[in-house]
Amino acid sequence: MRDVGGSIDGDAEIQPIRTKELVPEDGMLDYDALKELALSLGADDVGFVDIDRPSMSDEKRELEKIFPAAKSFISIVVRMNREPIRSSARSIANLEFHHQGEEVNSITRNLVAKLERLGIRALNPAMGFPMEMQRFPGKVWVISHKPIAEAAGLGKKGIHRNVIHPKFGNFILLGTVAIDARISRYDKPIDFNPCFECKLCVSACPVGAIAPTGEFDFSACYTHNYREFMGGFTDWVGTIADSRGREEYQAKVAPNETASMWQSLSFGPNYKAAYCMSVCPAGDDVIGQFLNSRKEFLDTVVKPLLKKEEPIYVVPDTDAEEYVKKRFPHKEIRLVKNSLIPNTIESFISGLRSVFQRKRARDVDVNLHFTFTGKEPAIAGVQISKGKLTVTRTHQGQADLKVTADSGFWIDFLNHRRSIPLGLLTGKLRLSGSPVHLLQFQKCFPV
Ligand code: B12
Numbered sequence: 098m099r100d101v102g103g104s105i106d107g108d109a110e111i112q113p114i115r116t117k118e119l120v121p122e123d124g125m126l127d128y129d130a131l132k133e134l135a136l137s138l139g140a141d142d143v144g145f146v147d148i149d150r151p152s153m154s155d156e157k158r159e160l161e162k163i164f165p166a167a168k169s170f171i172s173i174v175v176r177m178n179r180e181p182i183r184s185s186a187r188s189i190a191n192l193e194f195h196h197q198g199e200e201v202n203s204i205t206r207n208l209v210a211k212l213e214r215l216g217i218r219a220l221n222p223a224m225g226f227p228m229e230m231q232r233f234p235g236k237v238w239v240i241s242h243k244p245i246a247e248a249a250g251l252g253k254k255g256i257h258r259n260v261i262h263p264k265f266g267n268f269i270l271l272g273t274v275a276i277d278a279r280i281s282r283y284d285k286p287i288d289f290n291p292c293f294e295c296k297l298c299v300s301a302c303p304v305g306a307i308a309p310t311g312e313f314d315f316s317a318c319y320t321h322n323y324r325e326f327m328g329g330f331t332d333w334v335g336t337i338a339d340s341r342g343r344e345e346y347q348a349k350v351a352p353n354e355t356a357s358m359w360q361s362l363s364f365g366p367n368y369k370a371a372y373c374m375s376v377c378p379a380g381d382d383v384i385g386q387f388l389n390s391r392k393e394f395l396d397t398v399v400k401p402l403l404k405k406e407e408p409i410y411v412v413p414d415t416d417a418e419e420y421v422k423k424r425f426p427h428k429e430i431r432l433v434k435n436s437l438i439p440n441t442i443e444s445f446i447s448g449l450r451s452v453f454q455r456k457r458a459r460d461v462d463v464n465l466h467f468t469f470t471g472k473e474p475a476i477a478g479v480q481i482s483k484g485k486l487t488v489t490r491t492h493q494g495q496a497d498l499k500v501t502a503d504s505g506f507w508i509d510f511l512n513h514r515r516s517i518p519l520g521l522l523t524g525k526l527r528l529s530g531s532p533v534h535l536l537q538f539q540k541c542f543p544v
C-alpha cells in the first residue's frame with residue numbers, strides 16, 4: 098500500500114489514501130474511495146459525472162481544447178455560512194464569499210495534487226477567478242460548474258439560477274476537477290427541485306434581473322453586482338481618462354465609490370448584491386426558519402435588503418433602470434456605460450441574449466437577417482417577438498430588414514466610433530427593408 102497522505106498546503110490533516118482501494122487493477126477509480134478522499138479534503142458533498150454524458154457536451158468541447166484526456170468530472174460543493182451571506186453589510190457577505198471561494202480552490206487544488214501523485218492527470222478550473230480575460234467581453238470562464246453539479250446530483254437550479262443543494266440550500270459554492278480516468282460509478286441528477294417557487298429572489302433582486310418565469314437578465318446583474326469587476330472597472334478607467342481634471346472626475350464618481358474601488362483592488366472585488374442567494378429559504382437545513390414564521394423571515398432576512406439605501410448601477414434605457422425607479426425609489430440610481438459591448442462579430446452574435454431587454458421588447462415584432470462581410474464573415478438571424486428573443490446562425494423566415502455590414506464597421510458602430518449614416522454613405526452598411534426595424538432592434542439592445 099502506498100501512502101500519499103499528509104498535508105499538501107500545510108494546514109490540512111488528511112487521511113492517507115490507500116492506493117489499491119482508489120485505483121484497483123482495472124485502472125477505474127473506486128467510487129467510494131474517491132468520494133472519501135474529496136470529503137477528507139474539505140468538500141461538503143461530492144458527485145461524479147462521465148464527460149461523455151450528452152448534457153456535458155458544452156463542457157467537453159471547452160476541455161477538448163485544454164485537457165483532451167479528460168474522462169470524468171469530480172464536482173464538489175462547499176457550504177457557506179448563512180448569516181454573513183444574508184447580511185445587508187456587504188463587507189460581511191463579501192468576506193464569506195471570498196473566504197469560501199478560496200476554500201473551493203484550495204480543496205480542488207489539493208485533490209489534483211493527491212491524484213497526480215497516484216499517476217492520475219487532473220485539472221482544476223478556478224471556482225470563479227482568474228478567468229480567460231483575453232476573451233472578454235465574451236465567455237471568459239473555462240467551464241460552467243452549475244451544469245456539472247446538477248449532473249452530479251448535487252442540486253438543481255432554482256428560479257434564481259443558483260444551484261440549490263437539497264440539504265444546504267443555495268448557500269454553497271461549486272468546484273470541479275476534470276480527470277483522465279473513469280470512475281467505477283457515476284451519479285445521477287436528483288429527481289426533484291428544492292426550489293418551491295416562493296419568488297423571494299425575484300422580489301429581492303435590486304435590478305429586477307430574475308423574472309418570475311425564470312428568465313435571467315445577465316446584463317442587469319452583471320452591471321450592478323460586478324461594478325468593481327472587469328467590465329465596471331474598465332468603465333471606471335474610461336471615466337478617469339475622459340475627465341479633464343480632479344473636479345470633473347469627482348463630479349462623476351463619488352469619493353466613497355473611488356474608495357470602494359480601492360478596496361476591491363486591494364482585498365478582492367466586492368459583489369454589490371447577491372440578494373437572490375441571501376433570501377432563498379430552500380433546502381432542508383435552511384427552510385425551518387421560513388416555515389416557523391414567514392413574517393419573521395421577511396422582517397429579518399428580506400426587508401433589510403429591500404430597505405437598504407445604496408447606489409444601484411444601471412445602463413441608461415434598460416429594463417433595470419425602469420425597474421429600480423419604480424420599485425426602489427429610495428435606492429440611488431447610478432447610470433454607467435454598458436461594459437458588454439462586443440469587440441468581434443462572434444461576441445456580438447453569442448452575446449445578444451445576455452444584453453437582451455425583455456420588457457423593452459414586449460411590443461416589438463421583428464425578423465432581422467444579418468450578413469457580415471470582410472474580416473469576420475458570418476450570418477445570423479435575430480427574431481424578436483412579444484419579449485422573446487431567438488438568435489440563429491442561419492437566416493430564418495421572411496426578413497423585415499436585411500442588414501449587410503462590413504464586420505469592422507459593425508464593431509465600430511457598436512462601440513460608438515462610426516454612425517449608421519456614415520456606413521450607408523461609404524457602402525460599409527446596406528439595409529434592405531425599413532430602417533425603423535433597426536431602431537426597434539436598438540431599443541431591445543441598448544449599447
Ligand atoms: C458568469 C457567471 C456569473 C454571471 C452570470 C450568472 C449566470 N446565471 O450564468 C453573473 C455576473 C451575472 C453572476 C452572478 C452571480 N454569481 Co456567478 N458565476 C458565473 C460563472 C463564471 C459562470 C456561470 C455559467 O456557467 N453561466 C452559464 C449557464 C450555465 O448559466 P444559466 O444559469 O443557465 O443562465 C444562463 C442561460 O440560461 C442564459 N439565459 C437565461 N435566460 C435566457 C433566456 C433566453 C431567451 C436565452 C436565449 C438564454 C437565457 O443566460 C444565463 C446567463 O448566462 C460561474 C463560475 C463557473 N465557472 O461556473 C459563477 C457562479 C455561477 N456564480 C455564483 C454566484 C455565487 C453568483 C452570485 C450570487 C454572485 C455573488 N457572489 O454576488 C450572482 C448570482 C446571480 C444569479 N442569480 O445567477 C456561483 C453559484 C453557486 C450556486 N449555488 O449555484 C458560481 C457557480 C460560482 C461557484 N463556483 O460557485 N455570475
Ligand code: SF4
Nearest residue numbers: 255292295296298377
Ligand atoms: S428564493 Fe424561492 S423562488 Fe427563488 S430560488 Fe429560492 S426557493 Fe426558488
